[in-house]
Amino acid sequence: MVAQLIGVGTSSPGPAAPRLGAAETVALFVRLKLRLVGNGLMGSNRRLIASLIGTAAGIGMAVAGSYFAALLRHADSADAYVVLVYAGSAIVAGWMLLPIFVFGIDESLDPRRFVLLPLDRRALLVGLLAAGFVGVPSMTTLVVALSTTVTWSYGIVPVVYAVVGGVLVTVFCVIASRTVTTALSEIVRSRRIRDLWSVLGMLLVGLLAVLQVGLPSLAELATRSVLEDIAGLLAWTPLGAAWAAPYDALTGEWPLGLARLAVMAAAAAGLVAIWGHALRRTLESGGAPVRGRPSARRPGRGELTPGWARRILPSTVTGAVASRVLILWWRDPRQRVSLLIIPLILLAVVIAPSMAGIQDETLVILAPGIGTLIGLMMLNHTAYDGTAIWTHLVVSLPGRVDRAGRALGSATWALPVVVLASASMCLTIDRPDLLPGAIGGSVATVLTGLAFAAVSSVVIAFPAPPASANPFITPGGGNVAVVLQQFAGGLVVGLVSLPVYVVLGLTIWWRPEIGWGLLIAGPAYGLVLLRLGNRLGGRYLDDNGPELLSRITPTRT
Incomplete structure (x- = not known):
């Protein structure tokens, strides 16, 4: 087939065979695409099921x-x-x-x-x-x-x-x-254009989210x-x-x-x-990456981890993993796209309702929803390491330490975000009495999401897009399977977080004093689940590290 593509004869010596005509080229590429799709389906039951569902x-x-x-x-x-x-x-x-x-x-x-x-x-x-x-x-x-x-x-x-x-x-x-x-x-x-593209895309999404508030008024016109x-x-x-x-x-x-x-x-x-x-x-x-101007930072000058993070992260192996995760959240353009979604969501759920004159106490339930979403962003976090996770495997880093470090690195920025969102929501609707329940529920949902991600990001991990590629794609054509996995993960996280939402609902619509109990019990509930998730995910990582490395590494067909 390659010989046909380049127009080289294979049966007789001498000059190269004439190049293919338009009809032959079309037929050849169609056969190539069908063969690639067929080979991909035969090599993976997950892709076969996803293909059947998509069809x-x-x-x-x-x-x-x-x-x-x-x-x-x-x-x-x-x-x-x-x-x-x-x-x-x-x-x-x-x-x-x-x-x-x-x-x-x-x-x-x-x-x-x-x-x-x-x-x-x-x-x-x-x-x-x-x-x-x-x-x-x-x-x-x-x-x-x-x-x-x-x-x-x-x-x-x-x-x-x-x-x-x-x-x-x-x-x-x-x-x-x-x-x-x-x-x-x-x-x-x-790299620079990719980062600018992701920022512009997120701004567009945020603009659309804010404009949705005015859709009822536009519908009347x-x-x-x-x-x-x-x-x-x-x-x-x-x-x-x-x-x-x-x-x-x-x-x-x-x-x-x-x-x-x-x-x-x-x-x-x-x-x-x-x-x-x-x-x-x-x-x-030739597919070579476009290189920007080299950084002016001198070797050895400055620290990779921000100073505020060095002061709060422990000087342990877990702290080192957390520090690396915290760096990647901002420096990895794929994860930065996810990170930029958070301010836009805050804009949509906190500022947009106030702009529309909505003062409903039901909006407080959206604060823990932000925590749940942050947890869902971690469902496949291990895959973003790609082949770099080999460094954890080669030094026999305990799986529970890897899981705990990832959770700590993400919680370092996620917990302040949800606390700020909860406070802003309660103050926007003039219900400061709901603040303890909103904060407790939001922290609990973040920890619950991280707990499930500690297991899901190794058990149902799938290849992440390469660092030099479009951050919105999934290698290997498994997008339907990815959507199904994320849907199942969201369903599980929602069910596990259901007690938190029930107690917060009682706080909002019955007795605001219950929120003080949720402020204490919510984070405790999340920490228990997180410890359990780190233990289960770490045990799986210890037993199946090489298989995980093979699974999250994109294959070339």
Whole structure:
């Protein structure tokens, strides 16, 4: 197969065989993608189960979308136009945004893997585009887009426009996804740009979270005329042009619909040009990381651990592990992304309600929720060490010491954060009497989450994204399995933390004096669970250290 890719003959000596044509290149890359997917499924039961679940979800969405399109056949054509433009725009926008957060870079056909092969850039682009159609998301999108032919089955011309539009929108979605991931694979190789990208992404998420507070007010302004005006704007963008074209054909404005399809085709062509430029940069750079200016810090000058941390962390082996974890929380760009989420959540749950004039005491229950979320961020924390965990194994570091050090390093910053959040929440709603219960409950949920993470991060550990890669991806294509593991972990943490939430609920809605008991019993409950989690996780690490190292190390297919 490699010989076919580079166009070298294998059966006869002499000059190299002619390079593959476009059709042969497409067929070859499709077979390559199918073989890689098949090999990955055969090598892991977890991936097989995740793939079956993902396929079932894709089939379900395709059936639901087709049924929805069929129902619109009986609606007023103007209403169907508005609904399809909004729903279709959401689908296209999802293809452009979700690769960053969910699907990530498709490592099975990462362009950097073809750097050393003498492949023509145009042939590589065609092959990667064809391989992009091999998968559940693209097939689901194509089925849903073509199902709009049922919606517009009033005549042959609208149906033809729907078919052409469905194909164009699917092609555009795949190209957009490939363009985003290829561009990101180039961007995130620069440390400074990667950090800036993560900060901007978190600011965008925080802005969206704050804007959600004003959605009810915006919904009141969303009259029929406003919705139609917005749909009219979307219909002239790549988001909604293909979905609106059949309606134009139905109403006799077929040149207008043709213009919309032309907009879609031109947008796809423009994205191909951008993708080709990003692909060229990737191939010319050889996949080498972009190096920034060396640090001006002299060797031996200063300390890695902040002074305040050195004063509170013990001078023991556990303290050394905690110090390393504390350093990595800020210096590792993958973990820094998670760390930046916390201020945005505080902004959403503390400041946003006050901006909206919400003074409900129920908001106090959100403070322990922040503690639970911090614990969930640690569910796979060991995997971020990658091969570096070998240093713990080679010196026979006791597993319980490793577990305790990780918990201590994370608790060093997490506990002050949840205490500050609890105090801010209670003072915002003018209920200082709930402060003891809120603080006790928040500390308890942090410790409970760390307790479960002490076990989960070794028992159900999975590879983390490489330090030089997009921090939102998961190597090996196991994103569905990762989501399932995180869902199961969140469910367990929620159940174990349920007593804390019940007592806090009694404090809020019955007797605030109970909060003083929670202030004492909550942290004690969390510490007991944390000690138990460190012991269980440490024992597993002692018995299965090499297997864990193999499991969290990304494999190359």
